[in-house]
Amino acid sequence: MFDGPVVSLEAKNPFELRVHLGDAVPEQSVREALASGDMGFLHSYTTGSTVDGPGVRVVAWTTGCMWRCQYCHNPDTWTLSNGIPVSVAKAAAELGKYRHDLKAMSGGFTLSGGEPLMQSRFAAKLLAAAKKMGIHTAIETNGFYGDRLSDAELDTIDLVMLGIKTWDPARHLALTGQPIEPTLEFARRLAARRRPMWIRFVLVPGVTDDLDDLAKTAAFAAALGNVERVEVLPFHQLGRYKWERLGLDYALDGVTPPTAELAEQACDVFRHVGLTAY
Ligand code: SF4
Secondary structure, three states: OOOOOOOOOEOOOOOOOOOOOOOOOOHHHHHHHHHHOOEEEEEEEEEEEOOOOOOOEEEEEEOOOOOOOOOOOOHHHOOHHHOEEEEHHHHHHHHHOOHHHHHHOOOEEEEEOOOHHHHHHHHHHHHHHHHHOOOEEEEEEOOOOHHHOOHHHHOOOOEEEEEOOOOOHHHHHHHHOOOOHHHHHHHHHHHHOOOOEEEEEEEOOOOOOOHHHHHHHHHHHHHHOOEEEEEEEEOOOOOHHHHHHOOOOOOOOOOOOOOHHHHHHHHHHHHOOOOOEO
16 A cells, blocks of 8 residues: 655645655556545645635645646646655545644635646545535646536535636647647536636736737636636746756746736736736
């Protein structure tokens, strides 16, 4: 039975490079874990986050992602076996230690990644366990595998923070390596079920700052009716060293973070259609 951590799961910050921590898990066990959700692969977790959902939160980062965003600051999370194998029971027990504090701080638990729905069975079980303990639950996802969650599973998630990367389909494909439609379909499904949603948008100068493109994203988001807020996240270079260490080609060398004016301009596009944007 593989039930880490061999190294500490708790990260000092989300930018720690972690690789090969699950390499020793036999392929058969990985397949069984993905099918059952009884075991998952985690990059790390942090406590005390105030930027991954409402209040103060415990955040667990999963490994595995099917996208290859040019601006990804955690490319070490792309590979499932870079994560530490942890049973859902152990992860839930660890989380349970914080439940009273999280409640007192109007916070909760956020499952992020990587892409958590790459391990949809683990994600569903861990979020349901958190919900059962009375902990507010959130997931940060690109939505591509949203159809892997049943309606009942969706109802155990108090907040979906959906990443919309850009609007134009060709640009989306170039930026992420995947089509945008499954993400939009997931957003429509969440809207139809009236599930609370935040939209997260990474603002990259020269890449995602086209105002027409932003206006189309904003119009879509406003029409959904369930978007409580939009977070415009300024691009940064904190993850660049990971691309170098992993021997990956990094396309955004030399791109600088957006100015405060540009970030405000982007927020205004969302505000213009009646959304709350930060
Ligand atoms: S969806 Fe997230 S984890 Fe996956 S490549 Fe994009 S930014 Fe990175």
